[in-house]
Structures are given as structure tokens and as C-alpha cells.
Amino acid sequence: MPDNASTPAAMSRHEEAMRILADVPREPGVPKPDPILVADHVTRSFGGLKAVDVSHVEIQRGSITALVGPNGAGKTTFFNLLTGFDTPDTGSWLFNGKDLAGVPSYRVARMGMVRTFQLTKALSKMTVIDNMRLGATHQVGERMLQALLGLWRGQEKTVTAQADELLARFKLLEKREDFAGSLSGGQRKLLEMARSLMTDPTMVMLDEPMAGVNPALTQSLLEHIKGLREQGMTVLFVEHDMDVVRDISDWVIVMAQGSVIAEGPPGEVMRNEAVISAYLGGHHDKALTDSGVSFTEEASGT
Amino acid sequence: MDWSYIFAVMVTSAFGLQAIVFGLAAIGINVQFGYTGLLNFGQAAFMAVGGYAVAVTVVELNMSFWWGVVFGLIGAVILALLLGVPTLRLRADYLAIVTIAAAEIIRLILRSVTFKDFFGGSDGKQAFADGFFAMNFLPPDADLRIGPAVVNESQLFTYIVGWSLVALACLVVWLLVRSPWGRVVKGIREDEDAVRSLGKNVFVYKMQALVLGGLFGALAGFITAVGAQNVNPDSFKTDATFFAYAILILGGAARVFGPVLGTVIFWALFQGTDVFLRQAIDAGVPIVSLMDGTQAAVLRVMLVGLGLMLLMIYRPQGILGDRRELALDAR
Numbered sequence: 040m041p042d043n044a045s046t047p048a049a050m051s052r053h054e055e056a057m058r059i060l061a062d063v064p065r066e067p068g069v070p071k072p073d074p075i076l077v078a079d080h081v082t083r084s085f086g087g088l089k090a091v092d093v094s095h096v097e098i099q100r101g102s103i104t105a106l107v108g109p110n111g112a113g114k115t116t117f118f119n120l121l122t123g124f125d126t127p128d129t130g131s132w133l134f135n136g137k138d139l140a141g142v143p144s145y146r147v148a149r150m151g152m153v154r155t156f157q158l159t160k161a162l163s164k165m166t167v168i169d170n171m172r173l174g175a176t177h178q179v180g181e182r183m184l185q186a187l188l189g190l191w192r193g194q195e196k197t198v199t200a201q202a203d204e205l206l207a208r209f210k211l212l213e214k215r216e217d218f219a220g221s222l223s224g225g226q227r228k229l230l231e232m233a234r235s236l237m238t239d240p241t242m243v244m245l246d247e248p249m250a251g252v253n254p255a256l257t258q259s260l261l262e263h264i265k266g267l268r269e270q271g272m273t274v275l276f277v278e279h280d281m282d283v284v285r286d287i288s289d290w291v292i293v294m295a296q297g298s299v300i301a302e303g304p305p306g307e308v309m310r311n312e313a314v315i316s317a318y319l320g321g322h323h324d325k326a327l328t329d330s331g332v333s334f335t336e337e338a339s340g341t
Numbered sequence: 342m343d344w345s346y347i348f349a350v351m352v353t354s355a356f357g358l359q360a361i362v363f364g365l366a367a368i369g370i371n372v373q374f375g376y377t378g379l380l381n382f383g384q385a386a387f388m389a390v391g392g393y394a395v396a397v398t399v400v401e402l403n404m405s406f407w408w409g410v411v412f413g414l415i416g417a418v419i420l421a422l423l424l425g426v427p428t429l430r431l432r433a434d435y436l437a438i439v440t441i442a443a444a445e446i447i448r449l450i451l452r453s454v455t456f457k458d459f460f461g462g463s464d465g466k467q468a469f470a471d472g473f474f475a476m477n478f479l480p481p482d483a484d485l486r487i488g489p490a491v492v493n494e495s496q497l498f499t500y501i502v503g504w505s506l507v508a509l510a511c512l513v514v515w516l517l518v519r520s521p522w523g524r525v526v527k528g529i530r531e532d533e534d535a536v537r538s539l540g541k542n543v544f545v546y547k548m549q550a551l552v553l554g555g556l557f558g559a560l561a562g563f564i565t566a567v568g569a570q571n572v573n574p575d576s577f578k579t580d581a582t583f584f585a586y587a588i589l590i591l592g593g594a595a596r597v598f599g600p601v602l603g604t605v606i607f608w609a610l611f612q613g614t615d616v617f618l619r620q621a622i623d624a625g626v627p628i629v630s631l632m633d634g635t636q637a638a639v640l641r642v643m644l645v646g647l648g649l650m651l652l653m654i655y656r657p658q659g660i661l662g663d664r665r666e667l668a669l670d671a672r
Contacts (some may be wrong), residue, residue: 120619122538124534124537124538142540143542144534144537145537145538145540145541145542145543146540148537148538148539148540149540153538153539153540155538156534156535156538156540160532160534160535160538161535162527162528162531162532162535163531164527164531164533165524165528167525169524172521172524173524173528173536173539174539176539176540178521179520179521180520180521180522181521181524181525181541181615182522182635183517183522183549183553186516186517186521186522186523187516187517187520188514189516189520191520191521195521234539235539237539238540247515336514
């Protein structure tokens with residue numbers, strides 16, 4: 040899909056999401072008109088530390104929602120809980136109306152909620168195209184008996200064609216036969232995102248998609264994320280860089296010390312007193328929004 | 342120094358009983374460790390299950406050899422499930438610890454005085470292979486002569502069956518690893534969370550790999566039992582597992598023919614060194630003849646250890662392996 044053709048449509052999707060969310064009150068845990076994900080009373084403790092304590096949060100379908108917050112706010116832990124990579128102490132959450140609490144991670148992915156990782160998990164000892172093929176779900180050849188009998192060749196062609204299409208879109212086609220380990224950090228992020236799309240998801244969860252990506256690739260990565268919304272997918276992503284958040288997100292959820300402390304459109308949320316004090320310790324009264332000041336912190340350890 | 346004798350020993354060892362048995366065991370480990378990244382340090386237990394199943398079924402249950410094979414395969418599946426269910430959800434090192442301990446438990450039960458009437462204690466079991474050799478289609482005088490070494494028709498029959506099983510095992514591995522199934526297990530070897538995030542049930546794949554590798558281990562047990570016409574608990578010590586690992590790493594892990602090449606070279610060198618050292622002692626070669634034959638047998642095991650170390654340092658991918666996709670550093 041050429042980028043220049045998709046841009047006006049992406050704008051309209053963005054505007055549509057903004058319009059729908061315009062009337063939503065700016066308060067933590069506010070109900071959305073058409074939520075794809077609804078989480079209730081999700082808590083997770085590590086020893087004495089309550090890493091996540093979210094009483095209620097909803098994600099609007101078809102929007103790009105950013106999950107921000109200072110280091111240690113529990114964003115990644117919350118991500119892991121939602122996608123089944125960690126088990127909560129309490130809580131339940133509905134994805135597309137289905138209860139996901141206690142559902143193992145692989146089944147979460149099959150239900151259409153796919154995630155990427157903060158530390159990119161491109162399988163470096165496999166070729167780029169094999170990474171992509173691995174992403175396709177419902178492959179008969181992944182069953183042992185059918186694999187032995189060679190009943191997978193027809194489907195493999197379909198899968199490969201789908202993979203090539205995505206590789207072309209993510210501009211990785213010329214790297215097709217290279218080992219994924221030979222890609223740059225940014226290309227690995229692109230590969231991981233493209234691979235996750237092979238599962239044909241309805242919701243994409245991106246854990247720090249921009250971490251470790253060189254500035255030249257950032258813009259292209261942002262366009263791809265916007266492209267997901269354009270295709271009707273819902274995106275939830277964790278990010279530190281407030282410029283990025285302002286650029287692409289329709290809605291921002293701010294977490295601090297495990298809880299949701301504020302919600303709203305990117306421009307408004309950054310002027311929120313609670314947010315500023317959560318980031319800066321409550322001693323600063325200077326507004327952060329219009330100066331282009333970035334909240335970028337060390338990308339590790341969230 | 343009788344070089345033609347040394348050469349004959351090397352050739353017969355390269356394609357002999359031990360080479361087949363450890364080739365099959367190493368093919369099993371290749372599925373588990375080479376492709377899936379599972380550290381099974383208890384392959385000897387799967388071999389013991391296969392060997393003893395045949396022996397006990399024939400001698401104690403008075404059933405046919407084939408029932409022994411069936412019980413051996415079922416036993417290997419059960420053992421894999423028992424080992425896998427508690428450990429495969431945990432980190433890979435747990436499987437390593439549990440398998441090495443389980444293999445020792447099984448060996449000690451087999452050799453225990455309590456079960457001597459059933460398993461034969463440290464003497465093991467004999468006289469159960471008639472049903473196997475009844476199938477021998479070779480004429481009675483079909484001896485194979487390699488220089489001074491003679492392979493009689495019973496041995497030859499065992500070797501034919503054994504190498505056929507090796508070929509079959511290689512075919513199964515080859516079909517699997519080039520399929521999407523193989524792609525998934527190779528993904529698991531590298532990063533199981535990534536594979537999980539793409540909707541694959543990682544636990545099931547690991548279990549399948551563990552069971553399949555265990556079945557190949559049981560095949561190795563059958564061959565060693567009928568070939569030696571004897572099962573003995575001490576042939577299933579942890580050494581057996583580590584010999585199989587040495588063979589796999591020598592030939593090249595995650596390569597279909599790695600274990601086969603490894604076992605041929607390993608046994609040729611291992612037995613070749615033994616005869617060579619003994620001959621050198623007899624010939625009074627200086628320094629070497631300070632040892633006696635028993636010490637020479639121990640020395641070659643040391644040489645195996647040294648060889649493994651050198652291999653890990655200078656060619657960790659083995660002879661056929663590809664360094665780029667090497668999994669030896671993984672978990």
C-alpha cells in the first residue's frame with residue numbers, strides 16, 4: 040500500500056476517532072462509546088509492590104491509544120497481563136465481549152489480540168521470510184502428522200504470498216532471505232510488527248515500538264502504525280516519547296504507580312496537573328506541551 | 342603394529358552396533374536439543390525403557406518380541422509425558438535437572454535387589470532375542486569379511502535392521518524440520534515467548550519434540566538389546582547420554598545427518614584409538630607402553646572429553662552445522 044495514497048484516508052480515520060472521543064469526559068477510567076477492550080480491577084503484586092492496580096479502563100475500537108507514564112508505572116506489566124504473558128492477582132477483562140482473564144497467551148493471540156515486545160523478539164537465527172511465515176495462524180503443517188505427510192505445501196504458498204505482500208509494504212522485501220539477526224534495530228521492529236500482522240489481528244499491542252529505533256526510521260514506523268488504524272485495527276501502545284504520542288495517538292491513558300491517573304486527547308492530557316506531577320515529582324509548574332519537550336527517559340526497565 | 346587390523350576395527354566400529362545405537366539416540370537428542378532447544382539429559386532412560394521392555398516382555402511375560410517393541414514405545418511416551426508435564430512450562434534448565442535425575446532413578450530401580458526377579462538386578466536380562474533373529478532372512482553363511490574382521494550373519498541382520506531404522510528416523514526428522522512444524526520448534530528454540538505471541542501452543546510443541554526424541558531413544562534401546570542379546574543397567578548410565586551428545590555436537594546439531602556422521606566418526610575414532618593404543622603398548626612404543634591396556638581404555642575416554650572441549654572452542658557447530666543458527670548458547 041503506497042504511503043501517499045493512504046494518508047488522506049488515515050487522516051479521516053484519525054478525525055473520526057477524535058470526533059467520537061471528543062465528548063468523552065477527561066477522567067481516569069471513563070467509559071468509551073464503543074470499547075474493544077474493557078478491564079476491571081486488574082491487580083498484580085510483586086512481593087510487597089503493587090505493580091498494577093487498574094480499577095477500570097476502556098479502549099476505544101478503531102483508535103490509536105497511547106499508554107504512557109514514568110518508569111515503573113506498570114505499563115509493561117499491564118500489557119503482559121492483558122496479553123496472557125503474566126497472571127493477575129485479581130481482575131477480569133473483556134476483549135470483543137469475550138472474557139480473557141486466565142486465557143493463555145497463545146490463545147489471546149489467536150483471538151485477535153497480538154502483541155510485540157519492548158526488547159524486539161525477531162527470531163534472529165531464522166530468515167526474514169521464515170519469521171513472517173511463522174506468524175500465520177491455522178497452518179495445517181504446524182500439526183505433526185500433517186507435517187509428516189507433507190499436506191502443507193498449498194497453504195504454504197498462500198502464507199508466503201501474504202508474507203511477501205507485508206514485507207513489500209514494510210520495505211523489507213529485499214531482506215527476504217537474510218537472517219533476521221542481520222537486520223538493524225529499526226528493521227527488526229518493522230519485522231516484528233509485520234510478523235504480528237500475519238496473525239490477522241483486530242487489536243495490536245505495541246510495547247515501546249520506537250525504543251532503539253534510529254530517527255530516520257521513526258517516521259516510517261509511525262506511518263505504519265497509522266496505517267494499522269487506517270485498516271480498521273485498534274492499536275494500544277506504550278511509549279515514552281511524548282512527540283510520538285502527540286503525533287499519532289487519538290487518546291492517551293496515563294499510568295503512575297500502577298494506576299490510571301488521567302485520560303484524554305494527547306494535547307489536553309499533557310497539561311493535566313496530575314500527569315505533570317507524576318512525571319516531574321510535583322515540584323514543577325511549567326507546562327510541557329507546547330515547548331516540544333520530550334518525556335523521553337531511559338527506554339529500559341519499565 | 343597391525344595397521345590392517347586397526348583399520349578393520351575402525352570400519353566395523355563405524356558401522357557397527359554401537360554406532361547404530363548411539364546414532365539413533367543422538368537423532369532423538371537432535372530433535373529435542375538440536376531443533377527445539379530442550380536439554381534432555383536423560384536419553385539413557387529412554388534407551389533403558391526400550392531395551393528392558395523387550396527383555397522383560399519376552400522373558401517374564403512370555404509374550405512375543407513385537408509386544409516388547411509396542412510396550413517399549415508406549416513406555417517411552419509415558420516417560421516423556423512424566424518428565425515433560427511438570428517441567429516444560431518452566432525454564433529449560435529444569436528439564437535438564439529432572440531428566441538426568443530420572444534417568445538415574447530408573448537405572449537404579451533396574452539394578453536394585455528388590456526387583457531382581459523381574460529386572461535381573463546388576464546381571465540384567467538375557468535370552469530374549471530369538472523372536473528377533475527368527476526374522477533373519479540372510480543365509481547362515483552370509484558372513485561379511487572386512488580384512489581380518491568378520492561380521493556374522495546375525496550381526497549383519499541386526500546392522501541392516503538398525504541402519505534401516507536410522508534411515509527411517511532421518512526421513513522423519515527431515516520431513517518434520519522442513520515443514521511449518523519444524524519452523525515452530527526452531528522458533529521455540531530461539532525465543533518461546535515470541536512464538537507464543539504468534540498464537541502457537543508452545544507447551545504442546547515441546548511435548549511433541551520430547552516424545553518423538555524419546556521414541557528414537559527407545560529404538561536405540563531395542564537395537565542395543567537385540568544386538569548384544571543382553572540388557573544390563575550399567576549400559577544405561579549417564580555416560581550413554583553424554584556420548585550421544587558428543588556425537589550430536591561432533592556431527593552438527595540441528596542438521597538431519599549430523600548425528601549419523603557424528604556416530605560414524607565417533608565410533609571409528611573411539612574404538613580405533615583403543616586398538617591403536619593397545620597395539621602400541623604391545624609393540625613397546627616409548628611413553629605409551631608405560632600404560633597397560635586398562636589404562637589405555639580410560640585414556641581414550643579422556644581423549645573424548647578433550648576432543649569435545651576442543652570442538653566446543655573451535656567448531657561449536659560441529660562438522661555439518663551452521664554457526665549462524667547455532668543454538669548452543671540458547672537457554
